[in-house]
Amino acid sequence: MSLINNIAPELITSDWLNTDSVISLQSLRGKVVFLHGFQMLCPACVTHGLPQASAVRNAFSQQELAVIGLHTVFEHHHAMGKEALKAFIHEYRLRFPIAIDMPDPVSGIPLSMQQFGLRGTPSILLIDRQGHIRFRQFGHIDDLKLGSMLGQLVAETDITEKPAVDNKSSANETKGCNEHSCISP
Amino acid sequence: MSLINNIAPELITSDWLNTDSVISLQSLRGKVVFLHGFQMLCPACVTHGLPQASAVRNAFSQQELAVIGLHTVFEHHHAMGKEALKAFIHEYRLRFPIAIDMPDPVSGIPLSMQQFGLRGTPSILLIDRQGHIRFRQFGHIDDLKLGSMLGQLVAETDITEKPAVDNKSSANETKGCNEHSCISP
Amino acid sequence: MSLINNIAPELITSDWLNTDSVISLQSLRGKVVFLHGFQMLCPACVTHGLPQASAVRNAFSQQELAVIGLHTVFEHHHAMGKEALKAFIHEYRLRFPIAIDMPDPVSGIPLSMQQFGLRGTPSILLIDRQGHIRFRQFGHIDDLKLGSMLGQLVAETDITEKPAVDNKSSANETKGCNEHSCISP
């Protein structure tokens, strides 16, 4: 079943950084949520995804839109633990709250990543003011298109269902990392 | 009197390129209009403004949003006549309709530019589906912010007045051209 | 006969801008010469070639290396005359001497362009301290490779012939302009 247009399930996390307390998606109702799935050693996340997430945070009022990072480690687990992530956040000066996705020792794919059907990193998920997932994309999205979608979601005040898109097309299908993305096994 | 939130007056033009017939703003009611004021020898227009206008045209449905160029020549008039502009449009592969702003031999500032209060090039003017000017800016605007505003305007279907902004802050105040813009006398 | 490794013939010009007097290649012996062939309405010249030529001028001592522009108009002649070029030079703040290639009314390809075998714009020609053409390229060349070649030419003090390259490979072969270059008929 597609998650698109359904209420987003809660994040399953092992920890949070850049916030004093755990953040639930439920608590963000009324705001648009920009959820950015990344790994600190994913080149495309470092080059494009995370700077874009920071730019989104600066471009919109925090009353209207919340930016949440989700560290979805599915490879090189030993090199991307919490302490390494803290160093990374410090050096890259990331300001928005970042959740650490709950590891799944069996599959190696963390639980929120599984639940949201994210195929790799970077991934973005847009959630509307009523909590519905309205857009999901794996790989790069340009600023103009992203800005347009966020602008439309911010402009919504009613609870009518709107058309939504699950865009898988922009990223390479080979497992592993290339300059655009990392794909999970 | 500010033009912001008022119905946009019609363009005053001496000619049109990239279109079979004259286009009135009146005829575009129901669509969002992205009006891009430029000069073919303005470096910031060539580097940023015109590529952004082309990207806007590609990012939105032409049923929802119309991109219109306005060649507002206020300097080096002899080097930016209609034939030179046609060569420029050909070489830069511009696809959207482009109006030639009506020269004013007295002031040197063309008439639409005067009427819309444009201070130089590049300038953008956003007009909503009901024909109201909703945003005017001289100088560079980033894709994320522009996309967000266009997304919000596209999302509007009612005729309620919305807050608007007349943003003059991003451009240098010295007359002449720099890497960001050209300012009219 | 290839021009590579032979003494560069003199430029054939109708006029010069950004200089008080005509400049002969003969008068530049002892310096490396970076000759940049461009057209003011060639997009790749505006985006890459001319900024690179300005960067070369700033990166090297003018005692060691001379940057010379050559306006080789082979299309849209009416839109790229001397007065238009002066406006262009002013707006783009070009500082180096620029020769206007002598028109050939018969072929439309100007005479220096013919003589140096330039296939379109942008083109570069590197001339060593003894006046030999050492490198010729049509289309984009990256800064690292260009810097390396210029560094090697600047380092030469003897008159020994060195291997040279005539690189035609980096540009598209279709006539007309694309984002990388303009090719002459």
Place this chain on the structure above:
Amino acid sequence: MSLINNIAPELITSDWLNTDSVISLQSLRGKVVFLHGFQMLCPACVTHGLPQASAVRNAFSQQELAVIGLHTVFEHHHAMGKEALKAFIHEYRLRFPIAIDMPDPVSGIPLSMQQFGLRGTPSILLIDRQGHIRFRQFGHIDDLKLGSMLGQLVAETDITEKPAVDNKSSANETKGCNEHSCISP
């Protein structure tokens, strides 16, 4: 005493990656050496320094020039150990040999970094064919200038001493990381 124009001392390393055996600078005599000091969590290294090092490796013959990475960890030591570096090298597809600078538990500044007087990351050190340090820089250097220096060093065949530069000017003096560099304590 300045190291400039003196024979480079040997690297003091705890390990090597991307090579089957330890590499001594002595063994590289006859080639120009481009030594790139970096940290895997230094943003400017990831954005500028390492891509530039890879580009240098591609632009020059490996018979003429050797690119060597030096992982000079002076902060967040726990997050930048050997296994994390291996994951980083894999994801960023670095191909050149990389030495791990020998830690100094007392100061936290690794030993090669101390010995070469490197102030932070990214840093570059250029060594000529005879083994002399000819250029040292902390912070960003543009491709044109770097290419020019490398071209001049590659062009040298004699053993005459040449003027050299120790350029500290391009980087910010505040300790910690900014978008241009990381400075050691």
